[in-house]
Amino acid sequence: MRQAEVIVEVPFFDVDAMEIVWHGHYVKYFELARCEFLKQINYDYLQMAESGYGFPIVDIRLKYVASATFGSAIRVVAELVEWDCYLKFHYIITDVASGKVLTKGMSKQVAVSRETGEMCYESPEILLHRLGVK
Amino acid sequence: MRQAEVIVEVPFFDVDAMEIVWHGHYVKYFELARCEFLKQINYDYLQMAESGYGFPIVDIRLKYVASATFGSAIRVVAELVEWDCYLKFHYIITDVASGKVLTKGMSKQVAVSRETGEMCYESPEILLHRLGVK
Amino acid sequence: MRQAEVIVEVPFFDVDAMEIVWHGHYVKYFELARCEFLKQINYDYLQMAESGYGFPIVDIRLKYVASATFGSAIRVVAELVEWDCYLKFHYIITDVASGKVLTKGMSKQVAVSRETGEMCYESPEILLHRLGVK
Amino acid sequence: MRQAEVIVEVPFFDVDAMEIVWHGHYVKYFELARCEFLKQINYDYLQMAESGYGFPIVDIRLKYVASATFGSAIRVVAELVEWDCYLKFHYIITDVASGKVLTKGMSKQVAVSRETGEMCYESPEILLHRLGVK
Numbered sequence: 156m157r158q159a160e161v162i163v164e165v166p167f168f169d170v171d172a173m174e175i176v177w178h179g180h181y182v183k184y185f186e187l188a189r190c191e192f193l194k195q196i197n198y199d200y201l202q203m204a205e206s207g208y209g210f211p212i213v214d215i216r217l218k219y220v221a222s223a224t225f226g227s228a229i230r231v232v233a234e235l236v237e238w239d240c241y242l243k244f245h246y247i248i249t250d251v252a253s254g255k256v257l258t259k260g261m262s263k264q265v266a267v268s269r270e271t272g273e274m275c276y277e278s279p280e281i282l283l284h285r286l287g288v289k
Numbered sequence: 290m291r292q293a294e295v296i297v298e299v300p301f302f303d304v305d306a307m308e309i310v311w312h313g314h315y316v317k318y319f320e321l322a323r324c325e326f327l328k329q330i331n332y333d334y335l336q337m338a339e340s341g342y343g344f345p346i347v348d349i350r351l352k353y354v355a356s357a358t359f360g361s362a363i364r365v366v367a368e369l370v371e372w373d374c375y376l377k378f379h380y381i382i383t384d385v386a387s388g389k390v391l392t393k394g395m396s397k398q399v400a401v402s403r404e405t406g407e408m409c410y411e412s413p414e415i416l417l418h419r420l421g422v423k
Numbered sequence: 424m425r426q427a428e429v430i431v432e433v434p435f436f437d438v439d440a441m442e443i444v445w446h447g448h449y450v451k452y453f454e455l456a457r458c459e460f461l462k463q464i465n466y467d468y469l470q471m472a473e474s475g476y477g478f479p480i481v482d483i484r485l486k487y488v489a490s491a492t493f494g495s496a497i498r499v500v501a502e503l504v505e506w507d508c509y510l511k512f513h514y515i516i517t518d519v520a521s522g523k524v525l526t527k528g529m530s531k532q533v534a535v536s537r538e539t540g541e542m543c544y545e546s547p548e549i550l551l552h553r554l555g556v557k
Numbered sequence: 558m559r560q561a562e563v564i565v566e567v568p569f570f571d572v573d574a575m576e577i578v579w580h581g582h583y584v585k586y587f588e589l590a591r592c593e594f595l596k597q598i599n600y601d602y603l604q605m606a607e608s609g610y611g612f613p614i615v616d617i618r619l620k621y622v623a624s625a626t627f628g629s630a631i632r633v634v635a636e637l638v639e640w641d642c643y644l645k646f647h648y649i650i651t652d653v654a655s656g657k658v659l660t661k662g663m664s665k666q667v668a669v670s671r672e673t674g675e676m677c678y679e680s681p682e683i684l685l686h687r688l689g690v691k
């Protein structure tokens with residue numbers, strides 16, 4: 156499967172006055188798992204830049220099912236589900252101890268040529284090679 | 290209209306290596322405008338807690354149209370569009386100088402009783418009073 | 424006096440489980456006031472870069488006297504106290520309502536040539552011009 | 558030795574427009590290592606609260622020697638150097654690959670009774686027990 160995961164131990168500075176992780180921090184957790192996937196296929200942000208492309212996020216969604224608290228370990232799984240015209244990932248965050256689902260999400264990012272600043276309507280060849288689909 | 294806005298001058302620490310605002314920070318900007326609205330109707334987070342309720346975010350979505358850069362002023366408008374069973378806000382962020390749309394979004398939050406920890410299927414009376422619909 | 428100030432309304436996402444601003448966020452407040460000063464003398468981060476220099480922070484100190492809570496307005500004053508060999512600022516943060524001192528601090532930053540990557544042992548001419556001391 | 562360490566892989570969202578970790582984020586890295594130490598002696602923030610005390614940071618200092626970049630692994634060591642009247646930690650952050658020192662620092666925190674809100678002039682007995690010095 157085209158996926159990667161990271162385990163995050165919830166830091167104190169991510170927890171809000173309700174004693175749960177502030178909802179905005181999950182965007183960071185998603186990025187950690189996405190970056191882990193991109194690193195594993197040898198196409199991280201630096202390699203993207205070297206290859207002449209950036210992949211800005213154009214759409215992101217988060218659904219909160221249950222909350223995470225300080226010190227708990229959470230598993231963040233990012234799965235690549237589309238790559239032809241854009242990179243689309245699905246995310247699922249679970250509590251390591253209980254296996255309970257905490258958060259689900261999605262992100263889309265598109266290739267932009269660093270030379271022209273133009274958005275690409277098809278994924279660059281190099282990405283498809285790194286994914287082993289070409 | 291049930292809306293409020295804030296102006297944010299993009300701080301250096303919100304800008305990433307691409308020299309644009311890192312996508313996750315927009316969740317903060319949304320919250321600033323939402324809190325401004327709640328403050329205007331006299332029902333901010335502290336008043337929610339005093340009234341016996343929390344309103345955790347259960348769903349959030351962000352669509353990125355264009356990027357914001359260090360030092361630019363952005364206008365963040367939060368508009369309350371539903372309040373019967375949950376609070377649903379729409380957001381639109383524009384560049385103050387050009388009027389250009391940068392980001393759009395949505396958030397949903399539900400009332401949770403602080404006493405029982407249970408989710409409420411209808412908005413609490415106090416919220417409806419503060420909104421002037423009851 | 425060589426100083427500038429900003430007013431910050433403490434956002435919810437800066438408040439921790441103790442219901443006070445998490446100590447690390449004050450570094451952001453310091454930067455907001457410092458950037459305001461640099462903007463006023465027409466030498467912000469972008470103008471620094473255009474002039475061929477970066478000014479990375481090399482030393483920072485924060486002393487916490489009292490805590491700030493969600494929604495309170497705080498005044499952040501940055502005062503430039505040295506500029507010959509490095510930029511040194513003093514900071515003081517007070518609660519707007521009570522005038523009470525919350526935090527004090529200091530930062531030092533040195534000029535680094537963007538061309539050579541070397542640290543400068545004297546402040547660049549352009550900075551001294553912007554400060555009106557040359 | 559009374560110390561603990563964590564390894565952090567620098568995330569993209571901690572890197573600024575200069576393509577280095579923004580200086581304020583090191584306060585987070587310090588806290589990660591400090592919390593690891595406190596966890597190892599069975600006296601983390603939750604256990605502090607249960608024992609009737611909070612330990613707010615009253616002083617923090619950071620010296621920046623060299624910068625960290627996206628994706629690099631950094632080692633953060635926190636060493637407890639005083640505990641009689643307050644908790645004082647020294648920190649040192651090094652690049653894992655080169656062993657090069659990146660940042661040094663210090664933090665002080667004092668015990669505050671959660672019941673009275675008063676600062677304690679001596680460390681609570683429970684802390685000394687957890688440290689094995691009483």
